[in-house]
Amino acid sequence: MKIHVIFFSFLLSxxxxxFAQSSTxxxxxxxxxxxxxxxxxxxxxxxxxxxxPGNNSAAIIGRNKRTSSGGLGVWGIHDGYGWGVLGQSKAxxxxxxxxxxxxxxxxxxxxxxxxxxxxxxxNPYTIFEIYNSGTGGGIDLILGNTNSSSKGIAINHLGxxxxxxxxxxxxxxxxWANSKGGIGIxxxxxxxxxxxxxxxxxxxxxxxxxxxxxxxxxxxxxAASFKNLNSDGLGSGLVVGKSMAYKTAFTTNAHVxxxxxxxxxxxxxxxxxxxxxxxxxxxxxxxxxANSTGDLILYADGIIKGTxxxxxxxxxxxxxxxxxxxxxxxxxxxxxxxxxxxxxxxxLNSTKTEIGLMAQDALKYFxxxxxxxxxxxxxxxxxxxxxxxxxxxxxxxxxxxxEIELLKNEIAELKKLMKK
Numbered sequence: 188m189k190i191h192v193i194f195f196s197f198l199l200s201x202x203x204x205x206f207a208q209s210s211t212x213x214x215x216x217x218x219x220x221x222x223x224x225x226x227x228x229x230x231x232x233x234x235x236x237x238x239x240p241g242n243n244s245a246a247i248i249g250r251n252k253r254t255s256s257g258g259l260g261v262w263g264i265h266d267g268y269g270w271g272v273l274g275q276s277k278a279x280x281x282x283x284x285x286x287x288x289x290x291x292x293x294x295x296x297x298x299x300x301x302x303x304x305x306x307x308x309x310n311p312y313t314i315f316e317i318y319n320s321g322t323g324g325g326i327d328l329i330l331g332n333t334n335s336s337s338k339g340i341a342i343n344h345l346g347x348x349x350x351x352x353x354x355x356x357x358x359x360x361x362x363w364a365n366s367k368g369g370i371g372i373x374x375x376x377x378x379x380x381x382x383x384x385x386x387x388x389x390x391x392x393x394x395x396x397x398x399x400x401x402x403x404x405x406x407x408x409x410a411a412s413f414k415n416l417n418s419d420g421l422g423s424g425l426v427v428g429k430s431m432a433y434k435t436a437f438t439t440n441a442h443v444x445x446x447x448x449x450x451x452x453x454x455x456x457x458x459x460x461x462x463x464x465x466x467x468x469x470x471x472x473x474x475x476x477a478n479s480t481g482d483l484i485l486y487a488d489g490i491i492k493g494t495x496x497x498x499x500x501x502x503x504x505x506x507x508x509x510x511x512x513x514x515x516x517x518x519x520x521x522x523x524x525x526x527x528x529x530x531x532x533x534x535l536n537s538t539k540t541e542i543g544l545m546a547q548d549a550l551k552y553f554x555x556x557x558x559x560x561x562x563x564x565x566x567x568x569x570x571x572x573x574x575x576x577x578x579x580x581x582x583x584x585x586x587x588x589x590e591i592e593l594l595k596n597e598i599a600e601l602k603k604l605m606k607k
Contacts, residue, residue: 256289451478456489466563504574520582521590523552546571553579 221230233246249261263272274281284291294300303315317325376383390399402411413425433442441448452458452475459475473486481497493504508514527549531542546569550557556575561567 449475454489455491456486459484459486464563517582519586520579521586524579524583526552543573544571544576 219230221228231247235244235246237244247261249259251258251260261272263270265271272282274283282292305312305314319325374385376385388400390397404410415422415424427445429444447460449458449460456471456473456475459473461471461473463469463471471488473489475484475486476482477484477494477497483495483497485492485494491505493502495502527544529542530545531540533540546557549571550569553575556572556579558570558572559567560570
């Protein structure tokens with residue numbers, strides 16, 4: 188049954204005068220319409236005149252007595268671009284939703300479901316606040332759309348460089364994100380030529396020994412990957428450092444600028460710190476600390492090349508006979524050693540005077556100790572293994588000793604002849 192505005196207003200006024208506390212209208216259906224075009228025009232208005240109303244008192248209550256899951260308590264509809272339901276409070280709560288086992292507040296839209304705004308530029312308070320004293324989470328956000336461009340939460344801060352898009356402070360887990368095949372948490376800066384930091388994690392408690400940032404994985408990928416995509420090659424892939432040096436006694440605790448902690452290896456070259464070139468050959472070196480001896484072992488493409496001794500620091504190259512093949516006696520050396528010219532020189536961009544050999548000269552007589560190199564830019568240069576000169580010197584001394592022994596024998600024979 189439909190009742191016109193005048194009759195409905197009359198009933199409300201009459202009941203208010205008679206009972207002075209409340210009024211009840213119980214038709215099957217009531218339509219209230221208004222053609223007011225005022226900024227604050229309305230069709231229905233409920234006012235509480237009590238200056239100190241109860242905590243759960245309300246100017247208007249919408250209640251649905253249906254015991255199943257359907258139906259609504261209050262339904263606000265706007266045919267234009269305004270608000271279906273507007274909640275406004277001077278110092279309290281504009282809209283309050285409560286449910287024992289269901290959903291206290293539900294929004295549905297073909298566009299934006301909910302929007303929270305503060306129009307006061309001097310408002311220092313939080314626009315949107317969630318508080319949960321139970322054991323559940325603060326926000327449980329699920330995207331059912333498989334579109335790769337969908338975002339769980341998009342935060343765009345239009346402030347200056349000192350502003351923060353997302354600030355989290357907690358005694359437990361701050362942000363928990365789960366992604367089936369996309370990105371759990373994505374942060375981006377630089378749109379509209381803006382400047383800022385995409386992500387920042389800080390521990391401002393000097394007594395807190397926990398890590399400021401941790402990344403874990405039980406999958407086959409890396410726990411963390413850092414990559415610089417600058418087209419001009421500017422910037423670094425990763426910068427690690429401390430503002431102050433460690434000041435007390437040596438410890439294995441993580442107090443150095445950069446630390447790699449690895450387990451005991453099971454496959455050569457697959458445990459430790461690896462430096463790999465992303466070029467077609469994927470050339471790489473791996474540095475591994477041996478648990479038993481403390482030696483630093485060097486692998487090139489998974490093959491052991493040498494070690495730094497954990498006790499003396501001496502570098503030794505691999506020289507195990509079992510790891511060598513095509514073994515032959517070396518040819519005569521002494522004559523070629525005599526042809527080597529020791530020079531003094533200064534390197535380019537250095538004023539330090541040094542002594543040594545020229546690789547091009549040594550190449551003529553001992554090509555085994557000279558290496559012809561080309562870098563990835565195509566620049567050719569020679570290097571020389573000075574350690575091998577000791578081996579050459581040993582061979583030369585052996586040859587020289589044979590000559591000495593021959594001379595001794597000749598002298599002895601001459602002495603015998605002279606005595607006769």
